[in-house]
Amino acid sequence: MLDERKLAVLRAVVEDFVSTNEPVGSKALAERHNLGVSPATVRNDMAVLEEQGYITQPHTSAGRVPTDKGYRLFVDRLSQIKPLSAAERRAIETFLAGAVDLDDVVTRTVRLLAQLTRQVAVVQYPSLIRSTVRHVELVPLAERRIMLVVITNTGRVEQRVVDLPDVVADDQVAHLRALLNACLDGCRLGRVAETVADLPERLPEGDRPMATTILSVLLETLVERHDEKIVFAGAANLAGDFSVGLREVLEALEEQVVLMRLLGEANDHSALTVRIGSENPYSGLHGTSIVAAGYGSGDNELARLGVLGPTRMDYPVTMGAVRAVARYVGQILAGS
Amino acid sequence: MLDERKLAVLRAVVEDFVSTNEPVGSKALAERHNLGVSPATVRNDMAVLEEQGYITQPHTSAGRVPTDKGYRLFVDRLSQIKPLSAAERRAIETFLAGAVDLDDVVTRTVRLLAQLTRQVAVVQYPSLIRSTVRHVELVPLAERRIMLVVITNTGRVEQRVVDLPDVVADDQVAHLRALLNACLDGCRLGRVAETVADLPERLPEGDRPMATTILSVLLETLVERHDEKIVFAGAANLAGDFSVGLREVLEALEEQVVLMRLLGEANDHSALTVRIGSENPYSGLHGTSIVAAGYGSGDNELARLGVLGPTRMDYPVTMGAVRAVARYVGQILAGS
DNA sequence: CTTGGCACTCGGGAACACTGAGTGCCAGAC
DNA sequence: GTCTGGCACTCAGTGTTCCCGAGTGCCAAG
Numbered sequence: 001m002l003d004e005r006k007l008a009v010l011r012a013v014v015e016d017f018v019s020t021n022e023p024v025g026s027k028a029l030a031e032r033h034n035l036g037v038s039p040a041t042v043r044n045d046m047a048v049l050e051e052q053g054y055i056t057q058p059h060t061s062a063g064r065v066p067t068d069k070g071y072r073l074f075v076d077r078l079s080q081i082k083p084l085s086a087a088e089r090r091a092i093e094t095f096l097a098g099a100v101d102l103d104d105v106v107t108r109t110v111r112l113l114a115q116l117t118r119q120v121a122v123v124q125y126p127s128l129i130r131s132t133v134r135h136v137e138l139v140p141l142a143e144r145r146i147m148l149v150v151i152t153n154t155g156r157v158e159q160r161v162v163d164l165p166d167v168v169a170d171d172q173v174a175h176l177r178a179l180l181n182a183c184l185d186g187c188r189l190g191r192v193a194e195t196v197a198d199l200p201e202r203l204p205e206g207d208r209p210m211a212t213t214i215l216s217v218l219l220e221t222l223v224e225r226h227d228e229k230i231v232f233a234g235a236a237n238l239a240g241d242f243s244v245g246l247r248e249v250l251e252a253l254e255e256q257v258v259l260m261r262l263l264g265e266a267n268d269h270s271a272l273t274v275r276i277g278s279e280n281p282y283s284g285l286h287g288t289s290i291v292a293a294g295y296g297s298g299d300n301e302l303a304r305l306g307v308l309g310p311t312r313m314d315y316p317v318t319m320g321a322v323r324a325v326a327r328y329v330g331q332i333l334a335g336s
Numbered sequence: 337m338l339d340e341r342k343l344a345v346l347r348a349v350v351e352d353f354v355s356t357n358e359p360v361g362s363k364a365l366a367e368r369h370n371l372g373v374s375p376a377t378v379r380n381d382m383a384v385l386e387e388q389g390y391i392t393q394p395h396t397s398a399g400r401v402p403t404d405k406g407y408r409l410f411v412d413r414l415s416q417i418k419p420l421s422a423a424e425r426r427a428i429e430t431f432l433a434g435a436v437d438l439d440d441v442v443t444r445t446v447r448l449l450a451q452l453t454r455q456v457a458v459v460q461y462p463s464l465i466r467s468t469v470r471h472v473e474l475v476p477l478a479e480r481r482i483m484l485v486v487i488t489n490t491g492r493v494e495q496r497v498v499d500l501p502d503v504v505a506d507d508q509v510a511h512l513r514a515l516l517n518a519c520l521d522g523c524r525l526g527r528v529a530e531t532v533a534d535l536p537e538r539l540p541e542g543d544r545p546m547a548t549t550i551l552s553v554l555l556e557t558l559v560e561r562h563d564e565k566i567v568f569a570g571a572a573n574l575a576g577d578f579s580v581g582l583r584e585v586l587e588a589l590e591e592q593v594v595l596m597r598l599l600g601e602a603n604d605h606s607a608l609t610v611r612i613g614s615e616n617p618y619s620g621l622h623g624t625s626i627v628a629a630g631y632g633s634g635d636n637e638l639a640r641l642g643v644l645g646p647t648r649m650d651y652p653v654t655m656g657a658v659r660a661v662a663r664y665v666g667q668i669l670a671g672s
Numbered sequence: 673c674t675t676g677g678c679a680c681t682c683g684g685g686a687a688c689a690c691t692g693a694g695t696g697c698c699a700g701a702c
Numbered sequence: 703g704t705c706t707g708g709c710a711c712t713c714a715g716t717g718t719t720c721c722c723g724a725g726t727g728c729c730a731a732g
Contacts (some may be wrong), residue, residue, distance in 0.1 A: 016383035025694050038706050044697070061712045101496060118365035135475050138488065147487060151475065151495070157485070159493045160437060233590055235571060246582070308621075330699050361725050374675055379726070395727050397681045675732075690720085694711105698723085701706075 001051070005267065008035060009045045010054055011078040014066045018312050021243075023063030068277035068311065071289070075274050082316040084324050085213050088116065094327060096332050102126070102155035106231060109305065109329050114234025116321045119309035122292075124263055125229040126154040126302040126333065128222055129190040136180045143167045152189065154302060154333055162217045165209045172207050176214065179203070189222050200222060228303070230259045237294070243310050248284030253308075258282050263292045263304040272323055276312045287311055289317050295326040297334030305329070338388070338485070344371060345381045346390055347414040350402045354648050357579075359399030368509050378484070394574035404647065411610050411651050418652040420660050424452065428661060432668050438462070438491035442567060445641065445665050450570025452657045455645035456589065458628075460599055461565040462490035462638040462669065464558055465526040472516045479503045484553060488525065490638060490669055497555045501545045505511045508543050512550065515539070525558050563637070564594045579646050584620030589644075594618050599628045599640040608655055623647055630664040635668030641665065 002010075012033040016024040026042040031034075035042065046064055049055045054070035057063065066074065081246055084092075095112055099105040106123055113121035129150035139147040144167055149159040180197065187195050196215055200208045232253050239244060252258045261281050262271050275290040291313075292306030338346075346516055348369040351359040362378040367577075371378065385391045390406035393399065402410065420428075431448055435441040442459055449457035467488035475483040480503055485495040498661055515535065523531050534552070536547045568589050574582055588594045597617050600609045611626040627649075628642030 023694090027694075036394070039694095039703085040706055040708090044705085047696080057695085059712095059714065062714075063694065078353055135477065135483070137473055139471050139473055141471065147471070149485060149493070151483060155497070157493065157495050159487075161491070236583055236586035236590060239586055247572050247575035250575055254569055254572065271474070359725090363725075375725095376675055376677090377673085380674085383727080393726085395681095395683065397723095398683075399725065674731105675730100677729090677731100678727105680727085682723105683724095685720105685722090687720085690718100691714105691716085692714100694709085694713095696709105698708090699706105700708100702704085 002049075005035065005037070006045045006049060008033070008072060009042060009076060010049055010066070013049075013055055013064055014070065014074045014078070017065055018314050021209070021312065023058055023065050025063035025255075028063075044089045045311060066302055066312075071276045071311060071315070072279070075276070075319075077317045079200065081272075081323065082320040084116075084320055089324065092116075092328050096328055097213065100156050102157075105155075105332055106327065109325060110233040112229050113305065113307060113321065113325050116325070117307045117309070117318050118234075119237050119313065119318070120231060120232055120234045120249075120308045120309050121305070122232045122253075122263060123305040124260070124303040125231075126152075126156060126296075127228055128152065128156065128158070128186075128302075130296075130300060130302055131189050133187045133189065133192065136171050136177065136178075136184055136218075140168075140170060140173055143149075145171060146214070146216060148221070149222065154297070158221050160217055161164055162214055165211055168207075168210050172210065172305065176203070176207065176211055182312075193219055218271040222254070222274060228256075228260060230256055230263075232259070237309075239308050244287045245284060245311065249288060253282055262308070263306055264290075271305075272287065272319055274315065274319070280304050288317075289313060291315070291322050293322050293326040295330045297330055302330075302333070338385075341371070341373070342385060343409075343414060344369075344519075345411060346385055346402070348408060349382075349385075349391055349400055350410045350414070351380055354650050357648065359394055359401050361399035365388045370653075372485075396668075402648075405646060407612045408549045408615070411612070411655075415652045416453050416657040420452075420656055424657075425660065428452075432664055434666065438493070438605060439664065441491075441668055446567050447570040449641065449643060449657065450496050451662050452575065452661070453568075453585050453645070453654050455643045455649065455654070456568055456570045457641070457643050458566060458568045458589075458595060458599060459597070459641040460639040461550065461567075462488070462492055463564055464488065464492065464633070465639055466492070466527050466632075466636060467492065467522040467526075469523045469528065470521055472513065473512045474509050474516075474555075476504075476506060482509060482550070484550060484557070486554070486558065490633070492591060496553055496557050498550055500549055503547050504541050504543075508546065512539070512543065512547055524573075525533065526655065528558055529555055564592075564596060566592055568595070573645075576654045577646050579648065580627055581620060583623060585644070588618055588620055598626050598644070599642055600626075602655065608659055609642075610651065610655070625649060625651075627651070629658050629662040631666045631669075633666055638666075639671070 013024050014028050016029060018209060026039040026046060030039045030042045046055065053067055054073060055064040056067050058065060092112060096108055099108050106125055110121045110123040129324045131154045133150065134153045135151040137149040139149065141147050145161060147159055147161050149157060153159050183199065200211045203211055238244060238249060244325055273292045277289060278286050280290055287310060288308055289311045290306055290308050292304050294301035294304050296302040305326055307318055348365050354363060355636050362375040362382060366375045366378045382391065389403055390409060391400040394404050415615050418456055428448060432444055435444050442461055444611045446459040465491045468488065470489045470501050471487045472483040477483055477487065480500045481497060484494055485493060485498050520528060521536065532551055541548055566656045569588065574580060574585060579592060609628045614623060616626055623646065624644055625647045626642055626644050628640050630637035630640050632638040641662055643654055
């Protein structure tokens, strides 16, 4: 269907368009990439590519521009992920290593990624459901008020103030705490509900109202409130590129829900996902592509991170950066 | 110097320009605001206002546009802060009341403010230094590793993992915890350093290495790391307004340091601060104004929040919104 | 001090022509 | 059959010119 040379032409079109941001014509193309054929031949190939929907012309008598389908083919078959330079790797490593807590890791990561790719970076906080409980703490604040703190293995800390139905003594609280930690240590957050289900029954009668109140808040915090927190950085990199609808993109970025869907569902083994232009699920984002990857400590994917930019981005480089950053973050999280 | 009518003309110019975004001419002005004088008279007044630097013309034979100085006079003497409608107040109240923790309060606030003003909202997290300690918790994670958690009266939770020099027993930790809480409960964070200075001496010899390690991390967390966290929302509201340098503004928004300076130093008693165009300290932000206010629980200002928009914003409305939101947030924080 | 009149200015839009990059197609060469 | 050079054609973008009208400044009269 498409012989070797036509593919080469497509690759050349994509590369040139990405670097110049101008429709690329047959002549310039034949010169810059030494294809060994004349412009006329290139024109013929281009005509075919256009017919098949891989490229298009913005208007008659202008050069060609890749379509989403064209980029897709390019990404799938015509390009290789470009690894980072040694210098870049070192920079990542030192920059991320300085982080002091989870917040810091995420903030640094998102900035790093934005700077590295010169695009908008998006990072999701490690998922609660996939983490495990490292510690549960109950801190009495007042007679009838305590603070519930849950610390996960990824360093995430969730806390919530709980108003109790009755006055409780410190040792009652201490007892419950001990019990909770015994039950839950190392427990996947998704399984907390079942694990604590029978816990009130194992307490003395008097402690049960307190326990059920606390447990319901605990469950609410961990399970129901699946606010997979997301942050972004580098919005300034969007400005000046008029090929994307700036307003729409900014709106999308501030909608957690949309952002979640863009990063994509956690799929198999933190593969690199690329969504090109109209492939992505939000109509305001045609004209933009998303390159995302999962990251995690060890082999379970905790969450995702990625980059959002115009469809005419440099995919090989971007994919390399995203993959590298995802790996490093995974390492950092595993090591803390 | 400027008689009553000239001020009225200036006010009219500002109001018209804000609502139409087009230079306003003498004729239109004389008609729309019934000033009771002819266009010619208005022209004379305008000439004076221009000479004094309150208004300017973008080019000969165009209408007049307020200068920063003109807006300044308008804000200071010609306008009244416009209170919110009852409906808006209710909306704020219910929206903020639903917040479950500090993060949530801040997130909701910043969104609310962005939506209310249709501009970029900026909210600073309650300052650490001005808060007081509500509780300190030491959570053993491993033999030689504990987690330090500090909870402030504003609901802010700071945590940090500490690697200890020696193996410690649980009761040693418990003892230190008790001591810390006894010392620090209600202590202003700015004074923590002096308060705990002599603490190691009051411990048995064997506990001191552990204590000093923990204390140094504590101080580092609270004092040295003065990362007054800041968030913003509503960047999409900037798009489509070409009078501001979009790129510069977005860059500024992502620089915590710049943002801090924009909100202004916490000054006396949470007054409303307005910085107009070139008045503000960052050169990329000419063309934009900042309306900010302090907020706090009770009468000590905890932090600041505000709004950033084009100089040609509706100051009375914006100021009303900022003030109202600041008050409500203060109430919410005080009540939790 | 205010007002109507008047000449002047100049940004912005419409009409127009020109240029040049790029195309499609065809006939001839390999 | 595939490639190539040649050629006529298209059309976005640019520059030029022209004109209109909103808006101004100034002046003399009320």
